[in-house]
Amino acid sequence: MTTVTTFISALGKYDFLQSALLTAIMVGLMSGIIGSFIILRGMSLMGDAISHAVLPGVAIAYMLGINILIGASVFGILAALLIGFVAAHSKIKTDTSIGVVFSAFYALGFILISMAESATNLHHILFGNILAVSDQDILTTAIVLAIVIIFVVAFYKELLITSFDETFARTYGLNVQLIHYALMLVLTLVTVSALQTVGIILVVAMLITPAATAFLWTDHLGKMLVLAATVGVLASIVGLYLSYTFNWASGPAIVIVAAAMFLLSFIVSPKQAFLRFRR
Amino acid sequence: MLSIQDLTVAYDDTPVLTDVAVNFNAGKITGIIGPNGAGKSTMIKAALGLIKAKAGTVTFAGQPLKASQQKVAYVEQRKELDLTFPIAVRDVVTTGTYGKLGLFKSPGKAEKAASRDALAQVALTEFANRQIGNLSGGQLQRVFVARAIVQDAELIILDEPFVGIDLQSETAIMTILRAWRDAGKTIVVVHHDLNKVSAYFDELVILNHGIVAAGPTATVYNAQNIAAAFSSDLSAVLFTPQEVTS
Numbered sequence: 060m061t062t063v064t065t066f067i068s069a070l071g072k073y074d075f076l077q078s079a080l081l082t083a084i085m086v087g088l089m090s091g092i093i094g095s096f097i098i099l100r101g102m103s104l105m106g107d108a109i110s111h112a113v114l115p116g117v118a119i120a121y122m123l124g125i126n127i128l129i130g131a132s133v134f135g136i137l138a139a140l141l142i143g144f145v146a147a148h149s150k151i152k153t154d155t156s157i158g159v160v161f162s163a164f165y166a167l168g169f170i171l172i173s174m175a176e177s178a179t180n181l182h183h184i185l186f187g188n189i190l191a192v193s194d195q196d197i198l199t200t201a202i203v204l205a206i207v208i209i210f211v212v213a214f215y216k217e218l219l220i221t222s223f224d225e226t227f228a229r230t231y232g233l234n235v236q237l238i239h240y241a242l243m244l245v246l247t248l249v250t251v252s253a254l255q256t257v258g259i260i261l262v263v264a265m266l267i268t269p270a271a272t273a274f275l276w277t278d279h280l281g282k283m284l285v286l287a288a289t290v291g292v293l294a295s296i297v298g299l300y301l302s303y304t305f306n307w308a309s310g311p312a313i314v315i316v317a318a319a320m321f322l323l324s325f326i327v328s329p330k331q332a333f334l335r336f337r338r
Numbered sequence: 339m340l341s342i343q344d345l346t347v348a349y350d351d352t353p354v355l356t357d358v359a360v361n362f363n364a365g366k367i368t369g370i371i372g373p374n375g376a377g378k379s380t381m382i383k384a385a386l387g388l389i390k391a392k393a394g395t396v397t398f399a400g401q402p403l404k405a406s407q408q409k410v411a412y413v414e415q416r417k418e419l420d421l422t423f424p425i426a427v428r429d430v431v432t433t434g435t436y437g438k439l440g441l442f443k444s445p446g447k448a449e450k451a452a453s454r455d456a457l458a459q460v461a462l463t464e465f466a467n468r469q470i471g472n473l474s475g476g477q478l479q480r481v482f483v484a485r486a487i488v489q490d491a492e493l494i495i496l497d498e499p500f501v502g503i504d505l506q507s508e509t510a511i512m513t514i515l516r517a518w519r520d521a522g523k524t525i526v527v528v529h530h531d532l533n534k535v536s537a538y539f540d541e542l543v544i545l546n547h548g549i550v551a552a553g554p555t556a557t558v559y560n561a562q563n564i565a566a567a568f569s570s571d572l573s574a575v576l577f578t579p580q581e582v583t584s
Contacts, residue, residue: 229388230410232407280424
């Protein structure tokens with residue numbers, strides 16, 4: 060337990076650690092919330108795809124010196140549109156379309172990054188570099204968190220019905236496409252924020268694992284959102300602690316904690332009832 | 339009255355429905371029957387704008403159906419839903435109020451009361467807090483009928499509502515349909531089981547890629563039309579067989 064006290068006293072001493080913790084908590088919150096909708100819509104692969112497809116946008120933003128949120132958003136939405144377009148205008152199934160589009164974007168991103176910057180940056184983008192978040196990053200992350208919360212509160216009903224019963228939503232005249240692309244845009248913003256804590260490769264884990272864990276505990280969407288956000292935050296805090304203490308990369312540390320929480324829930328949660336079956 | 343004119347629908351280049359023209363009258367329960375693949379569900383979905391039609395106009399009470407979306411309730415085939423979704427029975431019914439609420443408004447007391455009332459009408463009050471995956475097929479179908487009640491629609495379209503459900507649920511749903519009919523609403527039911535056609539439907543549309551016959555059930559439900567839409571064998575089983583010559 061001495062390591063915990065060491066971590067806490069380090070938190071008091073070092074600004075960079077405070078910034079890291081704050082960012083990790085905000086990212087945990089937003090990815091749990093948006094991730095819940097991603098898994099309920101059966102879009103885990105799409106979440107993975109969008110998170111990878113933002114890479115060229117990140118590279119171009121670096122080159123041009125603009126905010127990476129803007130570059131990433133453009134490419135995230137472009138990827139979502141392309142995936143939809145290819146699936147709608149050919150006999151190719153959506154998951155195939157996702158595979159083609161996101162790997163192409165990802166490859167393009169690698170080429171652009173290698174043209175733009177040193178290998179250090181690439182490593183940070185891929186695996187996260189939470190101990191180096193700037194005040195600017197914190198502000199951006201806070202804005203994205205605000206957008207996520209406003210989006211989900213304002214469109215809760217629309218997100219619920221399009222996730223649960225899209226046909227019904229269409230029969231009463233809801234523009235389900237607009238909701239879909241708005242969600243993709245917000246997902247892109249969350250992805251970019253999560254880049255700092257867990258890196259591109261593991262963003263999908265932050266989206267899916269806390270949400271999947273929450274799903275095992277509740278039958279109510281609102282509670283699932285709160286629970287997924289809580290799991291995301293807990294995983295982020297504990298992961299950051301492990302990362303600091305054992306000098307692990309922050310991304311893998313956070314994701315492993317989330318996965319452990321999922322495993323525990325898988326065994327003991329009432330919905331799963333794994334223990335009851337085993338008896 | 340729901341009026342479909344010159345409706346043509348094709349999947350890729352295979353025509354499913356060609357130049358369909360048919361009316362569904364208000365104050366009637368109209369059944370749509372036809373063999374598998376006849377285009378029953380396709381006709382409904384195209385009319386509702388859920389799939390693209392090559393041609394055709396659809397009006398309800400003289401207005402284009404697109405402009406009357408708040409007046410329509412559609413109960414689709416249950417197989418297309420995710421039954422693990424974290425939502426309780428009562429909340430599914432409340433989604434029926436979403437269309438009239440519009441954006442940025444949450445269901446309030448009036449909407450929740452309407453949902454409770456609708457659940458009582460389909461005798462599911464005690465299941466209000468259950469997650470929807472914990473219901474039988476018949477109970478689930480009643481939940482979606484309750485949602486249609488909450489929608490307070492003028493036109494109610496049900497796609498195969500009686501498939502795989504218990505008799506009690508079937509009876510409960512028919513009671514609701516008859517109450518709607520008596521209130522002057524237009525009710526359209528896609529149906530595949532020919533047994534209860536005469537008992538359930540005031541009017542009948544017999545479909546097989548085009549309209550085979552349409553009109554009062556007593557008039558159009560006969561050996562000749564069933565033979566034309568299905569097969570003469572089926573027709574012979576359902577209707578008193580005349581001398582079968584071999």
